[in-house]
Amino acid sequence: MSKLRFAVLPGDYIGPEVMTEALRVLQAAATPAGLELEYQIADVGGAGIDNHGKALPDSTLEVCRSADAILFGSVGGPKWETLPPKDQPERAALLPLRKAFSLFANIRPGLLYSELTDASPLKTERIPDGIDIVCIRELTGGIYFGQPKTTTELENGEFQALDTMVYKTSEIERIAEVAAVTAKARGGRVCSVDKANVLETSVLWRKTVTAYFAKHHPELELSHMYVDNAAMQLARDPNQFDVLFTENMFGDILSDEMAVICGSLGMMSSASLGTGNNSHGHPFGLYEPAGGTAPDIAGKGVANPCAQILSGAMMLRYSFGQNELAAKIEAAVKKTVTADGLRTGDIAFGRNPVGTTAMADAIIANL
Amino acid sequence: MSKLRFAVLPGDYIGPEVMTEALRVLQAAATPAGLELEYQIADVGGAGIDNHGKALPDSTLEVCRSADAILFGSVGGPKWETLPPKDQPERAALLPLRKAFSLFANIRPGLLYSELTDASPLKTERIPDGIDIVCIRELTGGIYFGQPKTTTELENGEFQALDTMVYKTSEIERIAEVAAVTAKARGGRVCSVDKANVLETSVLWRKTVTAYFAKHHPELELSHMYVDNAAMQLARDPNQFDVLFTENMFGDILSDEMAVICGSLGMMSSASLGTGNNSHGHPFGLYEPAGGTAPDIAGKGVANPCAQILSGAMMLRYSFGQNELAAKIEAAVKKTVTADGLRTGDIAFGRNPVGTTAMADAIIANL
Ligand SMILES: [Mg+2]
Ligand SMILES: [Mg+2]
Numbered sequence: 001m002s003k004l005r006f007a008v009l010p011g012d013y014i015g016p017e018v019m020t021e022a023l024r025v026l027q028a029a030a031t032p033a034g035l036e037l038e039y040q041i042a043d044v045g046g047a048g049i050d051n052h053g054k055a056l057p058d059s060t061l062e063v064c065r066s067a068d069a070i071l072f073g074s075v076g077g078p079k080w081e082t083l084p085p086k087d088q089p090e091r092a093a094l095l096p097l098r099k100a101f102s103l104f105a106n107i108r109p110g111l112l113y114s115e116l117t118d119a120s121p122l123k124t125e126r127i128p129d130g131i132d133i134v135c136i137r138e139l140t141g142g143i144y145f146g147q148p149k150t151t152t153e154l155e156n157g158e159f160q161a162l163d164t165m166v167y168k169t170s171e172i173e174r175i176a177e178v179a180a181v182t183a184k185a186r187g188g189r190v191c192s193v194d195k196a197n198v199l200e201t202s203v204l205w206r207k208t209v210t211a212y213f214a215k216h217h218p219e220l221e222l223s224h225m226y227v228d229n230a231a232m233q234l235a236r237d238p239n240q241f242d243v244l245f246t247e248n249m250f251g252d253i254l255s256d257e258m259a260v261i262c263g264s265l266g267m268m269s270s271a272s273l274g275t276g277n278n279s280h281g282h283p284f285g286l287y288e289p290a291g292g293t294a295p296d297i298a299g300k301g302v303a304n305p306c307a308q309i310l311s312g313a314m315m316l317r318y319s320f321g322q323n324e325l326a327a328k329i330e331a332a333v334k335k336t337v338t339a340d341g342l343r344t345g346d347i348a349f350g351r352n353p354v355g356t357t358a359m360a361d362a363i364i365a366n367l
Numbered sequence: 368m369s370k371l372r373f374a375v376l377p378g379d380y381i382g383p384e385v386m387t388e389a390l391r392v393l394q395a396a397a398t399p400a401g402l403e404l405e406y407q408i409a410d411v412g413g414a415g416i417d418n419h420g421k422a423l424p425d426s427t428l429e430v431c432r433s434a435d436a437i438l439f440g441s442v443g444g445p446k447w448e449t450l451p452p453k454d455q456p457e458r459a460a461l462l463p464l465r466k467a468f469s470l471f472a473n474i475r476p477g478l479l480y481s482e483l484t485d486a487s488p489l490k491t492e493r494i495p496d497g498i499d500i501v502c503i504r505e506l507t508g509g510i511y512f513g514q515p516k517t518t519t520e521l522e523n524g525e526f527q528a529l530d531t532m533v534y535k536t537s538e539i540e541r542i543a544e545v546a547a548v549t550a551k552a553r554g555g556r557v558c559s560v561d562k563a564n565v566l567e568t569s570v571l572w573r574k575t576v577t578a579y580f581a582k583h584h585p586e587l588e589l590s591h592m593y594v595d596n597a598a599m600q601l602a603r604d605p606n607q608f609d610v611l612f613t614e615n616m617f618g619d620i621l622s623d624e625m626a627v628i629c630g631s632l633g634m635m636s637s638a639s640l641g642t643g644n645n646s647h648g649h650p651f652g653l654y655e656p657a658g659g660t661a662p663d664i665a666g667k668g669v670a671n672p673c674a675q676i677l678s679g680a681m682m683l684r685y686s687f688g689q690n691e692l693a694a695k696i697e698a699a700v701k702k703t704v705t706a707d708g709l710r711t712g713d714i715a716f717g718r719n720p721v722g723t724t725a726m727a728d729a730i731i732a733n734l
Pocket of ligand 2: 623
């Protein structure tokens with residue numbers, strides 16, 4: 001029996017609630033497929049601070065190091081907002097994890113079922129079949145990390161601040177590969193987003209991506225778009241894209257715009273892949289929902305577990321190569337929400353909402 | 368009789384067509400108000416290249432220098448797309464103009480009449496009263512211009528590219544002042560957009576803006592938002608903003624997202640203000656529509672002249688202090704498009720479209 005070893009970091013508020021359900025769904029899917037789940041649960045975020053004095057305790061990092069993937073919940077909340085920014089749960093948990101595992105590729109599906117178009121701010125006639133795109137963001141380079149990063153006092157008493165955006169060929173090629181692999185399993189179209197009319201880093205980005213695809217993936221359809229135009233096109237007609245990929249800061253902006261256009265954070269999963277392969281020969285990755293800890297509804301059993309469950313499915317696909325099993329879970333989630341019409345409060349739109357556990361029960365029944 | 372001296376740079380394709388109508392409207396508004404229009408027309412863009420060998424001929428720059436404002440049309444088109452990027456109409460005309468007159472403040476109204484909500488990609492119920500916000504973008508600083516900007520070959524044969532984002536206190540204060548003045552004439556609310564959780568320039572931006580408003584404009588309501596969140600909020604609920612203002616690159620992205628959300632480029636005007644005052648004691652400025660030269664419909668007399676006319680109104684307001692006259696023109700445009708229901712093809716939505724001249728005639732009749 002093949003073993004899938006992963007770390008489970010539920011986090012805070014609704015984090016543990018939806019994680020419990022995601023683990024039930026993963027278990028129900030894995031067992032009949034002859035797969036054994038071997039996971040260790042560890043504190044992270046506010047739970048890490050409260051129980052071990054920091055958002056990413058050493059013991060938690062150890063659990064992650066001995067695993068082949070991380071299934072992450074959500075961290076943060078009002079309780080820890082008075083801490084200095086660098087010690088707060090989000091930053092102090094996720095940044096060191098990204099660093100420890102060189103998580104350089106952030107993959108966010110922009111998925112909206114046609115039955116949920118009410119949730120999107122876009123007119124339904126613009127997205128009659130819902131939305132189905134993927135945004136891939138470089139996560140460890142660019143202006144958020146580039147050096148120098150300084151603030152200096154000028155002779156006239158003014159201050160001057162400076163940030164540096166920097167990319168090198170190999171950083172661009174490895175994210176291009178992720179975009180290519182993702183596109184191959186989908187519509188085969190990749191749109192690379194840059195600002196090559198004004199930025200040196202974008203000129204190098206475009207040149208490198210073009211050469212890389214020509215050499216390694218000539219069968220894929222590659223196009224290029226300026227970031228300001230991409231921000232327009234996403235809001236105008238998101239389905240013109242198949243796989244959208246871009247550098248760190250542009251991806252930060254565009255993936256969030258995409259998320260809001262897809263309407264419901266409760267359905268949005270994500271993956272962050274590392275540079276190294278795990279014991280299965282697949283990328284180590286961290287998988288997490290996009291929605292946050294929702295302190296206002298924590299403890300009430302009403303949170304939407306779908307994003308956490310879909311994050312688990314992404315883990316099966318990317319870190320364990322279990323594509324069929326991932327697709328099976330995704331289909332079960334879709335059937336539950338669409339054909340069956342079961343909805344948690346965040347996506348109810350006038351229907352009677354069901355609770356977190358009932359939603360997971362129905363998904364398990366649909367596996 | 369007070370004289371309003373301005374340069375008229377119609378540009379290419381539909382540029383001259385809509386400019387002719389804008390000048391007729393301005394004339395019809397100015398004469399009864401006892402104002403004399405004294406304008407000089409000069410080639411720019413493709414017309415500059417064809418007739419004088421470059422997109423911004425020296426003679427055109429001279430005409431601009433002797434004026435108090437520039438009313439700009441649109442430049443570019445397929446005819447000049449084979450030129451090197453730096454010689455193409457858009458870049459080779461607008462960048463030197465921005466530089467010559469230190470045009471540091473770009474003001475774009477995000478205006479959508481409630482009667483035109485069909486044109487917006489957003490659901491009508493999200494914008495029942497249309498959209499009425501303003502985006503102010505810093506235009507001469509930040510990463511598009513910061514030095515160093517280099518591409519180097521590393522020892523291992525890879526290339527590394529680098530851009531520099533840089534801002535100093537005085538650059539931030541002067542754009543903050545434009546945001547404040549704009550907000551005072553509107554709802555009194557300013558949202559400053561940055562990425563202060565990761566960028567040094569944004570930390571300085573936020574600190575400087577906060578101090579500047581506290582000292583000079585304490586009566587205004589100032590808030591701050593991260594750029595990725597702003598990209599979401601614009602698509603979710605644009606009217607939560609009154610005046611949005613931000614640095615160059617963030618403004619490039621957000622103002623374009625705003626434009627598409629407002630639906631019709633044919634209605635979108637803009638102003639770019641310089642650092643110096645003109646002979647009227649108001650800022651020198653360049654005023655232009657957002658829509659481009661539309662080569663496909665050029666010469667047919669069907670282009671929407673509203674954006675050019677509204678740009679003329681902005682010129683009256685910002686560079687000549689003629690607020691009432693500007694408001695009068697804006698009201699006439701609104702009445703023509705909404706109450707009268709006259710529409711050019713781009714905003715017709717099933718109505719019988721009218722031509723460029725008929726639209727301007729109706730606006731003049733409504734003055
Ligand atoms: Mg973000
Ligand atoms: Mg732009």
